[in-house]
Amino acid sequence: MPSQTIQTSAVRGTPDPTSSSRAVPPARIDLGEIDDLRVLDENGEVNEALDPGLPDDELLRVYRAMVLTRKFDIRMLNMQRQGEMGTFAPGFGQEATQIGQVYPLAQRDWYSPSYRSFGAQIWRGWPMDQLFLLWDGFFEGFAPPPDVNDLPFSIVIGSHVPLAVGIAMGIRKKGVEDAVVVCNFGDGASSQGIVSESMNFAAVFKAPCVFVVENNGWAISTKLEQQSGVTELARRGPAFGVPSVRVDGNDILGMIAASTRAVEHARAGHGPYLIEAVTYRMGVHTTADDPKVYRSDDEVRAWEGKCPIRRMERHLTERGLLDAETIETIGTACEQEVLAARESFRKRAIARPEEIFDFVYEELPPELAAQRDEYLRRLGRA
Amino acid sequence: MAQMTMVEALNRALNESMTADDRVCVMGQDIAVNGGVFRVTKGLLDRFGADRVFDTPLAEDGIVGTAVGMAIYGLRPVAEIQFSGFTMQAFDQIEQNMARMRNRSRGKYPISMVMRTPYGGGIRAVEHHSESREAYWAHTPGLKVVIPSGPRNARALLNAAILDPDPVVFYEPKAVYRAFREDVPDEMETLPIGTARIAREGADLTLIAYGAVMRPTLEAAEDLADLHQVDVEVIDLLSIKPMDTETIVNSVTKTGRCVIVHEGPRTCGIAAEIIARLNEHAFEYLLAPIRRVTGFDTHFPYFQVERHYLPDSETIAEAVRETLAWE
Ligand SMILES: Cc1ncc(C[n+]2csc(CCOP(=O)(O)OP(=O)(O)O)c2C)c(N)n1
Ligand SMILES: [Mg+2]
Numbered sequence: 171m172p173s174q175t176i177q178t179s180a181v182r183g184t185p186d187p188t189s190s191s192r193a194v195p196p197a198r199i200d201l202g203e204i205d206d207l208r209v210l211d212e213n214g215e216v217n218e219a220l221d222p223g224l225p226d227d228e229l230l231r232v233y234r235a236m237v238l239t240r241k242f243d244i245r246m247l248n249m250q251r252q253g254e255m256g257t258f259a260p261g262f263g264q265e266a267t268q269i270g271q272v273y274p275l276a277q278r279d280w281y282s283p284s285y286r287s288f289g290a291q292i293w294r295g296w297p298m299d300q301l302f303l304l305w306d307g308f309f310e311g312f313a314p315p316p317d318v319n320d321l322p323f324s325i326v327i328g329s330h331v332p333l334a335v336g337i338a339m340g341i342r343k344k345g346v347e348d349a350v351v352v353c354n355f356g357d358g359a360s361s362q363g364i365v366s367e368s369m370n371f372a373a374v375f376k377a378p379c380v381f382v383v384e385n386n387g388w389a390i391s392t393k394l395e396q397q398s399g400v401t402e403l404a405r406r407g408p409a410f411g412v413p414s415v416r417v418d419g420n421d422i423l424g425m426i427a428a429s430t431r432a433v434e435h436a437r438a439g440h441g442p443y444l445i446e447a448v449t450y451r452m453g454v455h456t457t458a459d460d461p462k463v464y465r466s467d468d469e470v471r472a473w474e475g476k477c478p479i480r481r482m483e484r485h486l487t488e489r490g491l492l493d494a495e496t497i498e499t500i501g502t503a504c505e506q507e508v509l510a511a512r513e514s515f516r517k518r519a520i521a522r523p524e525e526i527f528d529f530v531y532e533e534l535p536p537e538l539a540a541q542r543d544e545y546l547r548r549l550g551r552a
Numbered sequence: 553m554a555q556m557t558m559v560e561a562l563n564r565a566l567n568e569s570m571t572a573d574d575r576v577c578v579m580g581q582d583i584a585v586n587g588g589v590f591r592v593t594k595g596l597l598d599r600f601g602a603d604r605v606f607d608t609p610l611a612e613d614g615i616v617g618t619a620v621g622m623a624i625y626g627l628r629p630v631a632e633i634q635f636s637g638f639t640m641q642a643f644d645q646i647e648q649n650m651a652r653m654r655n656r657s658r659g660k661y662p663i664s665m666v667m668r669t670p671y672g673g674g675i676r677a678v679e680h681h682s683e684s685r686e687a688y689w690a691h692t693p694g695l696k697v698v699i700p701s702g703p704r705n706a707r708a709l710l711n712a713a714i715l716d717p718d719p720v721v722f723y724e725p726k727a728v729y730r731a732f733r734e735d736v737p738d739e740m741e742t743l744p745i746g747t748a749r750i751a752r753e754g755a756d757l758t759l760i761a762y763g764a765v766m767r768p769t770l771e772a773a774e775d776l777a778d779l780h781q782v783d784v785e786v787i788d789l790l791s792i793k794p795m796d797t798e799t800i801v802n803s804v805t806k807t808g809r810c811v812i813v814h815e816g817p818r819t820c821g822i823a824a825e826i827i828a829r830l831n832e833h834a835f836e837y838l839l840a841p842i843r844r845v846t847g848f849d850t851h852f853p854y855f856q857v858e859r860h861y862l863p864d865s866e867t868i869a870e871a872v873r874e875t876l877a878w879e
Contacts, residue, residue, distance in 0.1 A: 256676055307855035325679050327610055361609035391586030392607050464585045523860040526853045541848045
């Protein structure tokens with residue numbers, strides 16, 4: 171992306187006809203330069219120079235992960251509509267952003283996800299039945315699996331970002347391993363003060379943290395232009411001394427190229443990196459939301475042609491790795507996997523009211539133990 | 553007279569307050585085009601325009617801080633925080649500026665603003681969407697804290713809060729938002745902040761509650777009357793701070809027994825403050841220890857078990873019977 175300047179303009183309602191400020195020309199702001207990255211275009215054509223060069227089996231693994239993410243998403247939505255699931259935030263259209271941001275991570279690395287990150291969570295090793303539990307209101311769904319270095323996903327916008335930086339600072343200060351941390355958040359989250367604070371901390375302490383801002387154009391009903399004075403969010407990075415790249419978030423190869431570059435940079439001890447993944451939320455914000463109130467069908471339709479899964483399908487078909495039959499087989503296998511997870515979820519979905527008290531403290535203080543005992547007595551369980 | 557839900561009644565209040573005073577403006581996340589995630593601000597943008605009804609960036613401390621600034625400049629902002637769980641992001645601005653600017657400026661800059669926010673559990677919401685932390689704000693000098701319980705008082709109290717010369721934290725019981733309809737008079741109505749309401753008269757015991765738990769509390773009172781011939785007086789606090797000590801004390805002086813209900817955690821909750829006041833002003837009239845029916849001192853549970861956390865009419869009735877049985 172070339173260096174950009176913007177002009178500040180007078181705000182409506184300010185002019186006082188007698189004020190001399192009217193003669194002052196608007197100040198110019200130099201936004202500097204950041205990279206724009208895309209490997210796979212909307213027609214499935216590859217820019218060879220930037221191609222991360224994944225072997226065939228990896229390409230298929232990544233493709234399958236995106237399909238699985240979408241199958242899970244659609245199943246969740248159906249279950250929600252049928253009353254079997256709580257309020258849910260679908261990720262429809264953001265599959266490449268999701269899988270791409272965690273692709274280069276190893277098991278020793280960390281991930282601090284937000285609530286629309288289930289694709290990445292599945293990739294990182296969160297069992298799907300657990301994610302079902304989580305969205306259906308069972309707190310045990312939040313528990314990170316024993317062998318997965320991830321945080322429980324964050325619902326409070328932006329509040330998980332400093333945790334990622336803190337973990338990365340710990341990695342650097344202890345200096346015994348070269349692990350990195352990836353943290354994602356939305357365009358809306360970029361407005362939170364704590365997100366800026368976090369980028370600054372990461373830069374000051376050279377923390378091996380990769381920030382991924384998933385710019386999907388909307389924060390519920392608030393569009394990007396209403397959210398941020400600078401709509402290319404990657405431009406925030408350089409102001410903090412954090413190298414940044416803006417990538418087509420619906421391009422899985424571009425995402426992988428960007429995240430690999432960022433993770434290698436952080437792993438090598440050079441500090442944080444910011445990736446802006448430009449994507450689009452194709453569906454509802456959550457199942458409690460009605461996007462028709464605030465955005466047009468035309469806008470959504472314009473993004474339909476940019477589907478990250480179709481794009482990869484076209485590319486892999488061209489490479490001879492997929493055909494109509496294998497596409498079908500993979501789709502069915504993913505669907506089966508999701509249905510199996512649903513079965514397991516249904517078996518595990520048993521509410522246990524006493525769990526309310528289980529993890530408030532290491533040891534229940536006497537006053538809280540008394541509350542629990544009194545309550546269990548009422549339930550007839552003590 | 554129209555039958556309204558609480559959402560509609562609050563919307564009515566915003567409409568009439570904005571019509572009455574063009575300094576009143578409404579701001580927050582998703583409140584303009586979307587009309588708020590609960591639709592409380594629906595239609596305001598069309599009616600009053602983007603200078604008075606506007607969406608903000610996603611930053612709660614930014615929302616409250618800039619609202620305080622606008623109040624300093626002489627506007628009367630009504631700032632919405634989408635869920636009370638996210639008022640925590642604004643703690644700094646609420647505590648340091650919203651609550652104290654009058655004092656810091658020695659009266660030059662009174663902060664006449666309202667921070668509206670839906671609170672409480674019972675709607676199967678995800679984490680952080682069900683908290684009741686009114687005690688934080690009641691503990692903060694300089695703030696007023698108001699919690700309506702039904703459509704009619706919600707409308708009247710929101711109008712009063714907007715007119716109030718001091719900053720008001722306005723907690724809206726989201727479980728009540730669409731739970732029932734009530735007659736709301738056509739003409740503009742206000743209620744004095746700091747005045748409780750006797751929701752049911754009775755002689756045997758005083759039940760005190762506010763907000764969403766008024767419903768199970770009244771239900772318990774009716775059940776006790778029907779099944780046990782117990783005549784309970786019910787007080788709807790409405791205003792947490794300032795608190796209507798007189799109404800509480802008069803009632804307990806009459807009944808001699810008291811049970812207090814709230815859904816926030818027990819320790820240092822609002823019930824503790826009420827008990828302290830009764831201790832100060834009605835000690836010699838008490839016939840039994842005062843009981844509390846509250847949320848546990850735990851994090852608000854995830855929704856599969858939330859009903860175990862929330863006070864229900866059975867638990868309330870049991871506490872009443874035990875208090876009556878105390879010799
Ligand atoms: C601190 C905080 N404020 C408000 C909310 C309510 N809320 C949930 S999602 C959301 C919009 C987030 O938009 P963005 O960061 O762009 O992420 P996206 O939903 O688009 O993935 C809002 C306002 C919240 N969860 N946390
Ligand atoms: Mg967004």
